[in-house]
Structure formats: C-alpha cells, structure tokens
Amino acid sequence: MFGMVPRERWKQWCPPDERNRIRLATHGLLVRGDDFTLVVEPGISGDVDRELFAITKEPTLEESLAGYGVAPEDVTHVLFTHLHFDHAGSGDRFPNATCIAQLREWEAMTSPNVLHSRSYRRADRPPEERLQLVDGAEEPLSGVAVRRTGGHTPGHQVVILEDQALFWGDLMPTRFHLSPPRFMAYDLMPADVAQRKIELLAESTEKGWLNFLYHELDPVPRRLVGKDGRYAWL
Numbered sequence: 259m260f261g262m263v264p265r266e267r268w269k270q271w272c273p274p275d276e277r278n279r280i281r282l283a284t285h286g287l288l289v290r291g292d293d294f295t296l297v298v299e300p301g302i303s304g305d306v307d308r309e310l311f312a313i314t315k316e317p318t319l320e321e322s323l324a325g326y327g328v329a330p331e332d333v334t335h336v337l338f339t340h341l342h343f344d345h346a347g348s349g350d351r352f353p354n355a356t357c358i359a360q361l362r363e364w365e366a367m368t369s370p371n372v373l374h375s376r377s378y379r380r381a382d383r384p385p386e387e388r389l390q391l392v393d394g395a396e397e398p399l400s401g402v403a404v405r406r407t408g409g410h411t412p413g414h415q416v417v418i419l420e421d422q423a424l425f426w427g428d429l430m431p432t433r434f435h436l437s438p439p440r441f442m443a444y445d446l447m448p449a450d451v452a453q454r455k456i457e458l459l460a461e462s463t464e465k466g467w468l469n470f471l472y473h474e475l476d477p478v479p480r481r482l483v484g485k486d487g488r489y490a491w492l
C-alpha cells in the first residue's frame with residue numbers, strides 16, 4: 259500500500275499482522291438527490307479470497323443501505339472511481355441502476371494491461387445495457403461531478419459533490435497517503451498520481467472541501483489545512 263516507503267516507517271502508521279497484512283476499509287457513499295439514489299463505490303462482493311485478504315467485517319453494503327431504508331432495487335445509479343475488484347464488486351447487485359464509469363476505465367477493464375489483468379474481474383463488469391460511460395470531466399447527475407485523473411488506472415476518476423466534498427477513490431486511499439510522493443505499488447502511473455494529488459490537495463484546501471477516503475479506517479471525512487505543497491488534516 260505504500261510503494262517506496264520503507265516498511266520500518268509505514269508499520270508505525272498501519273501495524274501489520276503476522277502475515278504482513280494491514281487493516282483497511284471500503285467506505286463507499288450513499289448520495290441522495292431529488293431524482294436519484296446513488297451508490298459511489300459498491301466495494302468487494304462475490305467470489306473473492308476472503309482468507310487471503312482477511313475480509314472480516316460485515317455488514318454487507320446491502321445491509322448498510324437497508325439501515326437507511328434503501329433496498330437494492332431503489333438504487334438508480336452506481337458510480338465507480340475505477341473497476342478494480344475491491345471497488346466495483348459484482349457490478350450487477352442493483353437491478354435498476356445505471357452504472358457510471360469512465361470510458362477509458364471500461365476499455366482498460368475489457369482489454370487490461372498485463373499488470374492489472376488480475377484486478378479486473380469479468381464477474382465485476384457492469385452490465386453493458388445499463389452502462390453509462392463518461393469521458394474526462396462531466397456531471398452525470400445534478401451536483402455529482404467527476405474528473406478523470408488516471409494515475410492509479412488509466413481511467414481512474416474522482417467524484418466532487420456539489421463543490422463541497424471530494425471522494426478520492428484510490429488517488430488517496432488513506433490519510434497516510436497525504437504526501438504526494440506516497441503512492442501504492444498498484445498505481446500504474448505513480449508520477450501522475452503525485453501530480454493529480456498536488457493539484458487536488460491545493461483545490462480541496464482552498465475550497466474547504468470535505469475529503470472522503472475509501473480505504474481509510476475512520477469513515478468520518480476531514481478537511482485540510484496548508485498551502486504551497488504542505489498540508490495537514492484538520
């Protein structure tokens with residue numbers, strides 16, 4: 259998860275277990291608009307090696323949504339930052355949902371780079387008849403803007419909600435990835451990750467956005483302070 263950072267350093271932030279695994283979360287978002295019910299990042303589902311990844315935490319997303327009175331058929335849209343298995347799990351869990359992904363990400367999933375071929379699983383492909391492909395920067399739903407960032411994957415995108423909150427996807431997976439050069443070994447284009455992070459950190463701080471981090475254990479979004487490339491969490 260920490261790329262070039264020596265283990266001696268990252269183990270102080272995220273203590274590994276005896277098998278060298280660290281604790282991570284998969285915190286998606288439920289976004290409700292006047293005429294849509296959106297799930298951002300449905301997470302892990304289906305046939306995955308739960309023992310290898312030590313997937314222990316329930317409830318499932320469906321149970322969490324039920325807690326808000328949302329049944330799977332009530333979800334009108336699902337949005338993916340990218341289509342790796344830990345974000346796009348079983349693309350068809352919501353029978354009425356339009357599935358929103360970047361065109362380049364769909365292309366990467368359907369003809370994957372050799373480095374990522376195992377991270378894109380056929381079982382996670384959103385159904386093509388309900389797929390809505392966006393390209394670059396768009397606002398597919400009122401108040402829900404996306405921007406393609408690339409970096410982690412060719413078509414990775416971030417989500418900006420009403421110019422008030424930023425969902426980083428895997429561009430910044432946890433609060434310990436705040437420093438731009440701190441990337442993941444999974445990032446296909448680390449230099450692009452760093453550059454997009456530099457730009458979005460400046461914008462998020464200037465605009466006072468709330469920052470949602472998908473793999474961060476603490477689900478509470480945070481704001482940033484700082485300038486000129488040096489930032490800290492509030």
Ligand SMILES: [Zn+2]
Binds near residue numbers: 342344345428473
């Ligand atoms: Zn991820």
